[in-house]
Amino acid sequence: MRAADSIAAHFDRSREAMERAATDAELLDSIAEIAEAITRAFRSGGKLLIAGNGGSAADAQHIAAEFLSRMNYDRDPLPAIALTTDTSVLTAVGNDYGFDLAFERQVRGLGRAGDVLIAISTSGRSPNVMTALAAAKRLGVVTVGFTGEGPRDMAALCDHVLAAPSSSTPLIQQIHIVAAHAICTVVEDALFGGKPR
Numbered sequence: 001m002r003a004a005d006s007i008a009a010h011f012d013r014s015r016e017a018m019e020r021a022a023t024d025a026e027l028l029d030s031i032a033e034i035a036e037a038i039t040r041a042f043r044s045g046g047k048l049l050i051a052g053n054g055g056s057a058a059d060a061q062h063i064a065a066e067f068l069s070r071m072n073y074d075r076d077p078l079p080a081i082a083l084t085t086d087t088s089v090l091t092a093v094g095n096d097y098g099f100d101l102a103f104e105r106q107v108r109g110l111g112r113a114g115d116v117l118i119a120i121s122t123s124g125r126s127p128n129v130m131t132a133l134a135a136a137k138r139l140g141v142v143t144v145g146f147t148g149e150g151p152r153d154m155a156a157l158c159d160h161v162l163a164a165p166s167s168s169t170p171l172i173q174q175i176h177i178v179a180a181h182a183i184c185t186v187v188e189d190a191l192f193g194g195k196p197r
C-alpha cells in the first residue's frame with residue numbers, strides 16, 4: 001500500500017471511531033459524570049491524580065497541564081498531578097518495590113479521600129494501573145478508569161468508566177484525549193462561568 005493510502009486509511013479509521021464515540025449516548029453520559037465528579041472534588045478542595053503507561057503516560061501529563069495551566073481561557077490553576085513525570089520517584093519505587101507499584105505508592109503518598117484518580121489503560125489490565133486503582137479505592141479517592149471496549153479487569157475497581165468504543169490502542173487513546181478535552185471544558189465552565197472561547 002502507498003504511504004499516502006495507508007495514512008488516509010488511518011484517518012478514516014480514526015474518523016469512524018470518533019463517530020462511534022460521538023453518537024454513543026452511554027459514553028457521553030459517563031464522560032459528563034466524570035466531569036461532575038472532578039468539578040465536585042475541586043469545589044471541595046480535592047485534587048486530580050492521573051496515571052497511565054506509554055502513550056497514556058503522555059496523555060496523563062497532557063491532561064494535568066490542561067487543568068493546572070489553562071485550557072480555553074485564563075483562570076486560576078486547578079490542582080492536577082500526573083504520576084508519570086518524576087523519574088526519581090518512578091525509578092526509586094520501580095527499583096525498590098517493583099514497577100507494579102510505581103503509581104500505587106504515589107497514590108498512597110499523595111491521595112486523600114475526596115480526590116479523583118484517572119487511571120488510563122487501553123487494555124484495562126496493566127498491573128501498575130490496577131494496583132493504583134485498588135489503593136485509591138481503599139483511601140476513598142474517587143476512581144475513574146479510561147479504557148477501551150471489551151472485557152476490562154479495571155471496571156470492578158472504578159466508580160466511573162470511560163470505555164472508548166474501539167479495541168485498537170491508538171484509536172482508544174485518541175478518544176481518551178478528545179474526552180479529556182471535553183471534560184476539562186465542562187469543568188472550567190462549571191467553576192469559572194464559561195467565559196467565551
Ligand SMILES: O=C(CO)[C@@H](O)[C@H](O)[C@H](O)[C@H](O)COP(=O)(O)O
Nearest residue numbers: 053054055056121122123126169170
Ligand atoms: O502509545 C502506545 C500505543 O499507541 C503505547 O506506548 C502504549 O501506550 C503502551 O504499549 C502501553 O504500555 C499500553 O498499556 P495499556 O494502555 O494497555 O495499559
Ligand SMILES: [Zn+2]
Nearest residue numbers: 055169170173
Ligand atoms: Zn501511541
